[in-house]
Amino acid sequence: MPIKAVLFDAYGTLLDVHSAMAAHAARIGPDWPAISAEWRAKQLEYTWISALTGQHRDFWDITQDSLRVVAARHGCADPMLLTDVAWSYRALAAYPEVTGVLTALRARGLATAILSNGEPAMLADAVRAAGLTDLLDDVLSIESARIFKPAPQVYALATTRFACAAADILFVSSNPWDAYGAALFGCQVAWVNRASGPVEYGLDQLAHRISDLTGLETLM
Secondary structure (H helix, E strand, O other): OOOOEEEEOOEOOOEOOOHHHHOOHHHHOOOHHHHHHHHHHHHHHHHHHHHHHOOOOOHHHHHHHHHHHHHHHOOOOOHHHHHHHHHHHHHOOEOOOHHHHHHHHHHOOOEEEEEEOOOHHHHHHHHHHOOOHHHOOEEEEHHHOOOOOOOHHHHHHHHHHHOOOHHHEEEEEOOHHHHHHHHHHOOEEEEEOOOOOOOOOOHHHHOEEEOOHHHHHHHO
16 A cells, blocks of 8 residues: 555544543433433534535534534533533543554654644644644644535545545545545545444445554555
8 A cells, every 4th residue: 555644633532532432421320321322323414514515614613513512412401511521622532552553653654634624723632632742744624625524525625635636645534425525536545333233335345344543554
C-alpha cells in the first residue's frame, strides 16, 4: 500500500463519542448508553440534513442542539447537566491504542492528520485534551468546504493539503458511511469496525476491515 498520508476521522475513530455521557453517567442514570447512542444518531442526522438542504450549521451548534432534543425526549431538563455533557464532548477520551498507532505511523515517515466534521475550535480542544497535538501534521475541518461528510468536497481537502492523489491517502474511519464516501472519492480506506457490525455499502469490496486501529499495522 504505497501511501503518503494517513487521514483519520476524529469522532468515533480516534475519540470515543460516548465518553461525554459516560463522564456524567451517575447524573444521567442507567439508560445513559442508549441516550448517548440516540444523541449520536441525531447529531449525524442533522449534518446530513444540513448538507442536503444547503443550510450549513457548524458542528458545535449541531452537537448542542441534538443533545437538547434527545434529552427532552428522555425527560431531562437540567440545563447544568446538559451544559456539562456538551462541554465534555470537547474533551472526549481517545481510544486506548490511538497514541501508540499514531506514534508508529510517524516513525515510518508517514504524515498523519484528522479530517473531521468538527469545527476548528472544538477539534483543537479535543486534540489537546486527548494529548494528540504532537502526533498530527494537521487537523482538517469540513468548515473549509462548508459541507459535511460524505460530500466529496470534504475528502478533496486532504488531497489539496498533502498535494497528492486520492489513491495516495489511506483514510481511516469507524463510520461506514464515511468510509464509503472516501472510497468513492478514490482513497484507500480502512474501516474500523469496532462493534463487529454487519458490512454496509459494499465495504467488504471497497475497504480494508479492521477491529481497531492496531489493525493498520497489517496494511503497511
